[in-house]
Amino acid sequence: MLGEGILKGLGETAKNFVGSFVSKDRLTTVQYPEERIAPIENTRDFPFLVYDGPDDADGYDKLAGLRCVACQICEKECPPKCIYIVKSTDKKPDFVGKPQIYPARFDIDISVCMSCQICVEVCPFEAIKMDTEFELSTTDRFGGLLFDRDHLSRSNQHYHKIHPTEATEVDARLAEEKIKADAKAKAAAAAAAAKAASPVAAPPAVKPAPVKEPGA
Amino acid sequence: MSATAFKTYPPPVMEVSEEGDELLEVAMGPHHPSTHGVFRMDVALDGERVVRLKPVFGYLHRNHEKIAEKASYLAAMPYTDRLDYFCSLTNNWAYALAVEKLAGLEVPERAEYIRVITAELTRIQNHASAIGFLMQEMGASGTPLMYAFREREKILDLFEELTGSRMMCNYMRFGGCRVELPSGWLEKVKTVVEGLPSFIDETEALLTGNEILMARSQGVGILKPDLAVNAGVTGVMLRSTGVNYDIRKVDHYGVYDRFKFRVPLGDHGDIYDRYMLRVLEMRESVEILKQALKDVPGGPIMDPKSKIRGFRPKPGEAYGRIEAPKGELGFYLISDGSGNPYRYRVRPPSLINLTILEDMCLGRNVADVVLIFGSVDIVLGEVDR
Numbered sequence: 001m002l003g004e005g006i007l008k009g010l011g012e013t014a015k016n017f018v019g020s021f022v023s024k025d026r027l028t029t030v031q032y033p034e035e036r037i038a039p040i041e042n043t044r045d046f047p048f049l050v051y052d053g054p055d056d057a058d059g060y061d062k063l064a065g066l067r068c069v070a071c072q073i074c075e076k077e078c079p080p081k082c083i084y085i086v087k088s089t090d091k092k093p094d095f096v097g098k099p100q101i102y103p104a105r106f107d108i109d110i111s112v113c114m115s116c117q118i119c120v121e122v123c124p125f126e127a128i129k130m131d132t133e134f135e136l137s138t139t140d141r142f143g144g145l146l147f148d149r150d151h152l153s154r155s156n157q158h159y160h161k162i163h164p165t166e167a168t169e170v171d172a173r174l175a176e177e178k179i180k181a182d183a184k185a186k187a188a189a190a191a192a193a194a195k196a197a198s199p200v201a202a203p204p205a206v207k208p209a210p211v212k213e214p215g216a
Numbered sequence: 217m218s219a220t221a222f223k224t225y226p227p228p229v230m231e232v233s234e235e236g237d238e239l240l241e242v243a244m245g246p247h248h249p250s251t252h253g254v255f256r257m258d259v260a261l262d263g264e265r266v267v268r269l270k271p272v273f274g275y276l277h278r279n280h281e282k283i284a285e286k287a288s289y290l291a292a293m294p295y296t297d298r299l300d301y302f303c304s305l306t307n308n309w310a311y312a313l314a315v316e317k318l319a320g321l322e323v324p325e326r327a328e329y330i331r332v333i334t335a336e337l338t339r340i341q342n343h344a345s346a347i348g349f350l351m352q353e354m355g356a357s358g359t360p361l362m363y364a365f366r367e368r369e370k371i372l373d374l375f376e377e378l379t380g381s382r383m384m385c386n387y388m389r390f391g392g393c394r395v396e397l398p399s400g401w402l403e404k405v406k407t408v409v410e411g412l413p414s415f416i417d418e419t420e421a422l423l424t425g426n427e428i429l430m431a432r433s434q435g436v437g438i439l440k441p442d443l444a445v446n447a448g449v450t451g452v453m454l455r456s457t458g459v460n461y462d463i464r465k466v467d468h469y470g471v472y473d474r475f476k477f478r479v480p481l482g483d484h485g486d487i488y489d490r491y492m493l494r495v496l497e498m499r500e501s502v503e504i505l506k507q508a509l510k511d512v513p514g515g516p517i518m519d520p521k522s523k524i525r526g527f528r529p530k531p532g533e534a535y536g537r538i539e540a541p542k543g544e545l546g547f548y549l550i551s552d553g554s555g556n557p558y559r560y561r562v563r564p565p566s567l568i569n570l571t572i573l574e575d576m577c578l579g580r581n582v583a584d585v586v587l588i589f590g591s592v593d594i595v596l597g598e599v600d601r
Contacts (some may be wrong), residue, residue: 005425013359040373042398044380073525079283079291116294116386119396122525130380165398210367 007123038127041163045117046110046147050155055157058133062153063102067127069094070103074119075127083119094125110136120197126170132162220394236477239267242582246275247582250353250586253596257573257585263579269574273567276600284560286419289315289390289527292560297384300566300598302342305334305375306540313469314536314547319522319529321391327517328471330393332508333405334378334385335470335538338502340412342541343494346593348420350491354432356358367415368410376550377401390527391519402512409505416498424495433487437576437588440485447572451543452497453592456482456489463539470538473524475507487591494593528555542566542593562601566594 030037053065078082087107095101119128131154138144160167245256251537255273260268280299296311297304309331316323345368348361372382378396379385387394419532423429439449441457454461462479464472480496481487531553537546543565550559569592576588 002427003428005427009422009426012418016363016418040377042377042380042395077288077291077525079287081293112295115381115384116297117380118291118294118386124525193219 007183012111039132039162041165043132044117044132045115046113046131046136047108047128047152048131049106049149050127050129051153051161052156057156062155063149064092065155066102066149066153067094068103068106069100069125069127070106071124073122077118077122079116079118079120080112082109083107084109085194086172096178097185098181103149106152108147108152109145110147111145112139128174129159129163129166169211226491229258244585245272250589252349252590254601255596257589257593259577259582259585261582266577266580266582266585268555269437269577271570271573272313272600273570273596276596278601280601281560281562285557287554289529290524292557293389294384294386297386299562299564299601300540300542300545300595301383302345302595303338303541304383304385305338305379305387306538306545309335309470310536310538310540310545311547312388312390312536313538314534314549315390315529315535315553317534318532318549319387319390319527320524321519322472323392324516325513325521326515329356329394329512330397330517331388331506332470332472332475333505333512334375334387336508337371337374337405337408338504338539339501340498341371342593343498344368345418346541347423347491347494350487350587350590350593351423351429353586354429360419363418363422367412369386369559370411374401374405374408376509377404388523389518389522391522392517396517405505406509409502409509412502412505413499416425416495416502420495421432424492427493428489432584432587433491433512433591435484435486436580436584437487437591438485441574443572443575444485448568449543449572451539451569452490452493452542453543453569455479457485458482463537463544467537472504474505477504478503487587490593526555528553533559537563540565542595542598543569547554562598564598564601566592566596567601570594570599 050067051062051065052067053062054060070085070087071089072085075081075085082106084105085103088102088104090101091099092102115130117130129137136145156167156171159170239260242259242261243256244259245251246258251257256272256275258268258270258272259266278298280295284295293308293311296307299307299530300553312374315321344364345361348364351360375385376382378521379387379394439453439457441459444454444457445459448538450461451462458481460479460481463469465479477500480493480500482493531551533548533550535546535548537544539545544563545565546563548559548561548563549557552558573589573592577585580588
């Protein structure tokens with residue numbers, strides 16, 4: 001019969017129309033911003049720099065705990081080239097106590113950033129991670145979207161809050177490294193002490209093997 | 217050359233056809249609602265009939281290939297998401313496959329299964345939306361497209377949970393996948409896949425027997441098999457003409473040879489066949505997903521030989537291709553041993569399937585042009601690159 005297919009289709013739409021009032025999983029409208037859907041853990045949008053230190057503490061020097069050592073790998077690998085780094089001229093101790101240079105400037109132009117996460121993957125120091133903050137609209141198109149080092153620095157607690165599983169793994173990895181570095185430092189100190197204590201003329205200093213990059 | 221050498225466009229040309237009628241040239245696009253983006257068709261009309269049709273594209277050109285040649289191999293991966301932005305995971309796979317061939321990397325079994333699962337989910341959501349857009353162009357404003365998008369939303373949520381992003385997934389890496397599956401993800405996929413057959417049934421009940429759809433699409437936009445083969449048309453477009461060519465069956469890339477699935481073939485090569493084929497391919501994809509989800513093996517997801525920083529494949533060339541939802545998507549790479557490809561070339565199915573647009577449209581009405589164009593299923597990001 002002509003029109004049978006159309007009637008069948010209309011029946012389908014009627015079923016959906018009625019079903020949308022009955023079935024719970026069909027009521028999907030969320031009244032943003034009063035209501036929000038639960039965040040998905042792996043969500044990413046723009047990068048931030050991780051520092052070890054208290055969260056949201058006024059006056060805390062975020063730079064002291066900053067993990068970034070300004071190696072500029074992310075700057076080189078960034079596909080849209082939105083990262084700008086200036087190396088410092090002096091050094092500060094990193095999380096294992098080794099003096100390292102730090103970024104004197106670290107800018108990310110998030111109007112250029114395409115949230116691809118390549119910087120996070122290539123970073124050997126777990127220093128840059130992806131944030132989930134998305135309400136970033138501003139009236140200042142250029143300055144307001146150019147994030148500097150202070151703006152980008154977020155604490156490790158913040159990282160734990162937004163990506164708990166990933167952050168726990170990263171912490172475990174860093175702790176392992178620290179133990180290794182501590183053991184090495186202790187061994188080096190013991191060797192130095194033994195050398196100083198020994199009456200024999202000191203042998204020529206052996207250059208320590210370079211520290212292997214983690215995760216390379 | 218004088219300073220005023222800019223090309224000026226003449227007013228629409230009125231020509232006299234052989235029958236003595238006047239031809240009207242109409243520019244459909246670049247912002248016509250039926251053109252899926254910035255695409256223009258210069259159509260010459262004799263009354264309502266199409267006499268000539270010239271596709272004009274390139275408005276969305278972003279220099280993808282040259283950017284990829286200047287950046288490292290890894291840095292090109294997020295740009296592949298932006299080719300066919302509906303199917304970023306299959307784009308990732310095609311590029312990863314080409315680089316893996318180039319560098320001789322072995323993909324672990326678990327990663328292969330994850331790739332198959334994500335690719336088939338991508339195929340389902342692409343075909344569902346393609347049908348939705350086709351119906352939109354047919355005048356069914358909203359309903360089929362909304363049903364398709366409701367289903368697509370569930371799949372995109374799965375993608376976000378796995379990769380961190382709904383559309384720009386950037387998930388596959390050379391020699392495996394980027395991150396391990398989140399806990400409980402496979403169960404969620406199983407739930408979504410269980411709901412898919414009822415969605416496909418719903419789409420079929422809504423559309424397949426619909427008299428208006430049949431009247432507008434049967435016998436319209438017929439593509440002949442020899443023309444399709446000669447023009448290099450692939451994917452649903454080629455199979456709708458009856459040519460049995462599916463790269464999943466031809467190349468057996470990944471672990472597709474472990475799964476039982478059929479390749480639906482058309483008979484007439486018209487719009488209705490393409491619609492029907494998309495529905496049937498979704499059903500076959502559900503079958504593949506069911507088989508793949510049954511036994512996802514454990515183990516690593518990355519080849520230990522692969523490395524993120526300082527990736528330099530040995531000199532050589534490679535062509536990696538997969539059956540993307542829109543057709544054969546291939547990446548051709550030449551390496552000179554440095555950190556970036558010497559040549560990087562994309563074989564985009566959307567562009568090549570679009571080249572036979574005029575042949576399908578000649579002699580049809582303007583209203584049919586919109587439908588024929590919609591049935592090709594293109595994404596302008598891939599056409600223009």
